[in-house]
Amino acid sequence: MKKIDELNKNKVPIVRIDNSLEQFKGQPLFQEKVDKANEILKNIGLPKIKKHHT
Numbered sequence: 001m002k003k004i005d006e007l008n009k010n011k012v013p014i015v016r017i018d019n020s021l022e023q024f025k026g027q028p029l030f031q032e033k034v035d036k037a038n039e040i041l042k043n044i045g046l047p048k049i050k051k052h053h054t
Contacts, residue, residue: 007014028034
């Protein structure tokens with residue numbers, strides 16, 4: 001394994017994947033919140049974004 005100083009100089013982050021989260025893949029989490037957000041978007045829509053002229 002590389003020394004700490006060498007790892008700190010890298011531009012690429014070191015990420016460790018937690019495979020125990022695979023059990024949630026494909027399952028809708030917080031379904032009530034998702035349903036509420038979809039209902040709001042259906043009724044109101046997305047906010048309008050003002051474009052700045054340059």
